[in-house]
Amino acid sequence: MNIVTWNVNSLTARWDRVSNFLSTRDVDILLIQETKQNDAKFPTAGFAELGYETYHVGQGQWNGVAIASRVSLERVSGSLGLPDEEARYVAARCGGITVISVYVPNGRSLDNPHYAYKLDWLEHLARDAATRVADDVVIAGDFNVAPTDLDVYDPADFVDATHASDAERRAVSALADLGYVDAQRQVDATSPAFTWWDYRQGAYRRNRGLRIDLLWCSPSLAPRIDAVWVDREEREEEKPSDHAPVALRLN
């Protein structure tokens, strides 16, 4: 079973890339973030032609998350239950696994109200994760948090910045405290494995990246983790997303 998470940075702008990706890789379930579409614009038929059932929680101009599965799909939830909730959470049962696609708020800066919202959002995610921990679950997506300094190209650049603050890291490690496993780190505890590079300043060429796209497996799935890899070939194509797809293979 191959499960891939990918922040596509607009599915409208990236449809050709996504379509090509699904045609050339071996993807059972694709967890998508930042579709930047409303539900009416989501290419349900295009996914169906490729053999995928879909569940999209769209908003329009910003955010938007989706799940595409070729191993069955039953809708579970499109909300964490926050007030005035943005389109950042979608859960479905696919091939015997509950998969959850998340787009964690960016936070903008440590003194910005969006930062407090980010921490609150992560707390709600942990509560949701707690209710599902006994099941076979993969929670994956753009966490907008680099879990440790190993996941940051230059930690000195992230002092007093979002994505690497102690509070954000604690909020994400709540998943580990529940027993969820960061799949990449179970497979390889010492390589950076960046998943995102800024479009600006030649960041990709200079490998100035962050590991912020994470796949968390519930305890029952941890022994089935066979491989995790960052699809850097896709990041090197024409008109890429600023995020690379990250793939998880379960036995």
Added chain:
DNA sequence: ATGTCAAATGGTATTTGA
């Protein structure tokens, strides 16, 4: 602030968000 990109707007450049 950024050697960038994408969406929206009454637009043919600017603003916002990342």
